[in-house]
Amino acid sequence: xxxxxxxxxxxxxxxxxxxxxxxxxxxxxxxxxxxxxxxxxxxxxxxxxxxxxxxxxxxxxxxxxxxxxxxxxxxxxxxxxxxxxxxxxxxxxxxxxxxxxxxxxxxxxxxxxxxxxxxxxxxxxxxxxxxxxxxxxxxxxxxxxxxxxxxxxxxxxxxxxxxxxxxxxxxxxxxxxxxxxxxxxxxxxxxxxxxxxxxxxxxxxxxxxxxxxxxxxxxxxxxxxxxxxxxxxxxxxxxxxxxxxxxxxxxxxxxxxxxxxxxxxxxxxxxxxxxxxxxxxxxxxxxxxxxxxxxxxxxxxxxxxxxxxxxxxxxxxxxxxxxxxxxxxxxxxxxxxxxxxxxxxxxxxxxxxxxxxxxxxxxxxxxxxxxxxxxxxxxxxxxxxxxxxxxxxxxxxxxxxxxxxxxxxxxxxxxxxxxxxxxxxxxxxxxxxxxxxxxxxxxxxxxxxxxxxxxxxxxxxxxxxxxxxxxxxxxxxxxxxxxxxxxxxxxxxxxxxxxxxxxxx
Amino acid sequence: xxxxxxxxxxxxxxxxxxxxxxxxxxxxxxxxxxxxxxxxxxxxxxxxxxxxxxxxxxxxxxxxxxxxxxxxxxxxxxxxxxxxxxxxxxxxxxxxxxxxxxxxxxxxxxxxxxxxxxxxxxxxxxxxxxxxxxxxxxxxxxxxxxxxxxxxxxxxxxxxxxxxxxxxxxxxxxx
Numbered sequence: 001x002x003x004x005x006x007x008x009x010x011x012x013x014x015x016x017x018x019x020x021x022x023x024x025x026x027x028x029x030x031x032x033x034x035x036x037x038x039x040x041x042x043x044x045x046x047x048x049x050x051x052x053x054x055x056x057x058x059x060x061x062x063x064x065x066x067x068x069x070x071x072x073x074x075x076x077x078x079x080x081x082x083x084x085x086x087x088x089x090x091x092x093x094x095x096x097x098x099x100x101x102x103x104x105x106x107x108x109x110x111x112x113x114x115x116x117x118x119x120x121x122x123x124x125x126x127x128x129x130x131x132x133x134x135x136x137x138x139x140x141x142x143x144x145x146x147x148x149x150x151x152x153x154x155x156x157x158x159x160x161x162x163x164x165x166x167x168x169x170x171x172x173x174x175x176x177x178x179x180x181x182x183x184x185x186x187x188x189x190x191x192x193x194x195x196x197x198x199x200x201x202x203x204x205x206x207x208x209x210x211x212x213x214x215x216x217x218x219x220x221x222x223x224x225x226x227x228x229x230x231x232x233x234x235x236x237x238x239x240x241x242x243x244x245x246x247x248x249x250x251x252x253x254x255x256x257x258x259x260x261x262x263x264x265x266x267x268x269x270x271x272x273x274x275x276x277x278x279x280x281x282x283x284x285x286x287x288x289x290x291x292x293x294x295x296x297x298x299x300x301x302x303x304x305x306x307x308x309x310x311x312x313x314x315x316x317x318x319x320x321x322x323x324x325x326x327x328x329x330x331x332x333x334x335x336x337x338x339x340x341x342x343x344x345x346x347x348x349x350x351x352x353x354x355x356x357x358x359x360x361x362x363x364x365x366x367x368x369x370x371x372x373x374x375x376x377x378x379x380x381x382x383x384x385x386x387x388x389x390x391x392x393x394x395x396x397x398x399x400x401x402x403x404x405x406x407x408x409x410x411x412x413x414x415x416x417x418x419x420x421x422x423x424x425x426x427x428x429x430x431x432x433x434x435x436x437x438x439x440x441x442x443x444x445x446x447x448x449x450x451x452x453x454x455x456x457x458x459x460x461x462x463x464x465x466x467x468x469x470x471x472x473x474x475x476x477x478x479x480x481x482x483x484x485x486x487x488x489x490x491x492x493x494x495x496x497x498x499x500x501x502x503x504x505x
Numbered sequence: 506x507x508x509x510x511x512x513x514x515x516x517x518x519x520x521x522x523x524x525x526x527x528x529x530x531x532x533x534x535x536x537x538x539x540x541x542x543x544x545x546x547x548x549x550x551x552x553x554x555x556x557x558x559x560x561x562x563x564x565x566x567x568x569x570x571x572x573x574x575x576x577x578x579x580x581x582x583x584x585x586x587x588x589x590x591x592x593x594x595x596x597x598x599x600x601x602x603x604x605x606x607x608x609x610x611x612x613x614x615x616x617x618x619x620x621x622x623x624x625x626x627x628x629x630x631x632x633x634x635x636x637x638x639x640x641x642x643x644x645x646x647x648x649x650x651x652x653x654x655x656x657x658x659x660x661x662x663x664x665x666x667x668x669x670x671x672x673x674x675x676x677x678x679x680x
Contacts, residue, residue, distance in 0.1 A: 033658075040663065048663055168571050169528070175564035176535040179542060182560060186553035193553055194542035217608075224601045224635060400631035401651060403608050404624050408659055408667065415666050420612050428605075429534070436527040454556040466551060 005359055010130070013364055017371040023060055024067045024368070024375050031071025032380070036079050036087045038212045038409035042072040043334035050338070058346040062339065062365055067372040069335050070318050073278065074118045074376060077311055081110045082390045083229060083398070085216040085406065089207050089448055090278025090314040093158075093286040095215065096441055097299060097306030103229065104302055105237035107388035112249025113304060114311045115381050120253070121264030121312030122319070122373040128268060129319040130366045136320070137327035139272045145459035146471055150480040151270070152453040155283035157488055159442045166437065173438040177446020180205055184451070187458050200418040209410040209419045210447045213426020214433075214440040216406040220399040221431045229391040229398070239392065246384050252304055259305055260312045263289055267313035271320020277333055278314040279448050285313030291487050294498075319369060325350055326362055522585040525575055529586075532568045539564050603634045619670015620660065624652040 017024075034040040046053070046065050053061040076087030081098035094114065101110035129136065143151070159174030183194040184204030195201040223229055253260065263285040270281040289309035290299045299306045322339075324330040329351030331337035343350055348361060355362040390398075410423035430440045457471075464470035472478055539561045546554050578584040596602060611627040618626075628648030633641060659665045660673065
């Protein structure tokens with residue numbers, strides 16, 4: 001099929017994708033559900049529904065997968081904000097400021113901010129991806145193990161921010177997480193390390209049980225003490241909330257358009273790198289947002305920008321992940337890999353041939369994403385008012401429901417009963433950590449990013465026969481090192497600068 | 506006059522010292538785990554060791570700072586290390602402890618009784634514990650509905666291979 005790719009082509013494509021609303025809207029709702037349940041993800045839902053996608057027309061099948069994928073990203077933030085349970089690792093940074101807002105009775109506003117920043121982030125990055133695909137795809141070529149080590153350190157440096165109030169305790173929690181993340185067979189010789197004899201840990205610590213245990217289960221145990229997810233004096237605020245709270249959330253987010261823009265761009269660039277993903281993007285975006293904020297001390301207490309940054313970034317990842325698949329034929333993540341299977345099954349090429357033979361499909365995937373985000377604005381935003389009422393449900397009912405369903409969620413990815421016990425174990429660790437003033441987010445950052453850091457570091461060291469100087473051997477890597485050092489030093493510099501300015505005035 | 510003296514004395518009383526005993530749990534677990542981890546890699550190739558020695562040594566160093574810091578605070582009487590064993594029997598009887606135990610039992614029984622039945626029982630028992638036995642029939646109804654929603658979502662819709670028991674067999678047989 002030979003087509004001219006011009007403005008008329010894109011306009012046609014847009015209206016064509018809008019015409020597929022009957023696929024997009026049900027997929028959005030399904031995506032919201034699977035995103036919100038820990039353990040489920042767009043990838044494993046698509047796998048379950050793979051036979052149906054084979055029966056669909058290839059275009060409809062792709063639109064279904066894209067809509068599900070985008071909605072699941074957004075859906076993962078909902079329980080993270082309302083009950084401190086991130087639906088996926090990509091939403092692990094969302095409760096840092098989202099949940100404190102919900103606790104203050106501002107759940108509806110927090111959801112609205114999360115939705116709008118996700119939607120704008122998604123729309124913006126999709127539009128940029130459509131226009132700059134060939135160039136963005138090259139980012140993956142320049143990012144080798146050395147550069148990735150620095151990118152991982154950007155994420156891990158968030159531990160230092162989380163630990164700002166009590167550095168020693170924060171560092172203990174973060175490095176404890178990194179040690180837990182090191183459990184499993186080593187990446188080169190498959191030597192088992194720290195597995196305590198459990199075969200189930202040879203592949204490393206599975207992420208979902210850690211996520212579920214540290215956040216959900218420990219939270220379920222904690223809220224029993226208070227009897228409510230929020231302070232008693234805030235209940236009335238939630239009960240009386242009307243549409244104005246949603247509109248206020250929209251207004252607040254739009255007024256911080258620049259913040260949404262640059263944090264979503266972080267997501268887009270990290271998304272392009274195969275294997276990086278939404279978790280690292282949201283941690284890096286949160287860390288950068290805090291670094292450049294005028295009020296970094298307010299992060300972690302319900303700061304609007306602390307909520308915008310991870311949500312915009314993890315939705316920026318969605319477009320980024322698909323770029324290597326579409327342009328180069330290299331899947332950038334699990335969902336992209338499944339899409340590739342569907343495309344191959346239907347005889348559709350990926351990579352440069354796709355844009356020569358089927359530009360309607362190549363560009364259509366991104367246009368479908370654009371349309372999905374537009375339709376999400378119409379369908380999900382009005383729901384924030386009703387969703388926020390979850391926080392009013394008594395913990396008598398919520399705690400058992402959280403425990404049972406999140407334990408099942410931890411069972412889902414590998415279908416091992418062991419993972420349910422593991423989640424419970426993490427729940428106890430999380431509970432002790434919370435009770436004694438350690439930050440569970442710091443432990444989780446270590447568990448998520450630890451194995452990735454080790455993997456990239458080992459690759460780099462292996463290539464150089466164990467010479468650690470390899471980490472400073474590439475110009476791009478060195479630039480990233482410099483940026484990392486500046487990023488770490490900047491908060492102290494800015495603080496001093498502000499103090500000086502304050503004393504002068 | 507004596508009242509006034511008592512008030513002055515009370516006003517001059519030092520604030521209670523912070524009990525830091527609980528804060529030692531996470532560092533202690535971290536250190537023990539790190540030492541165990543290192544013991545598993547002593548004879549391994551360097552590729553298996555490099556990360557553990559980097560991360561582990563920092564963790565041990567930071568934990569050492571923590572112990573010294575707290576030790577100094579205890580020595581200067583700025584904090585106290587006190588484990589109240591007499592409070593344990595009282596703590597064990599709280600709904601929170603009972604709920605944690607029931608949650609653990611849920612994991613044990615789900616393998617034998619199947620997902621749906623265990624979940625119904627777990628929901629009902631937990632809700633009764635947390636609400637101190639109020640409205641048992643209402644809670645039984647909610648527990649059943651929620652467990653059936655769980656069945657519909659996890660087993661029927663997403664075909665998760667959760668442990669099957671009598672209810673799953675009945676549903677499949679009925680269908």
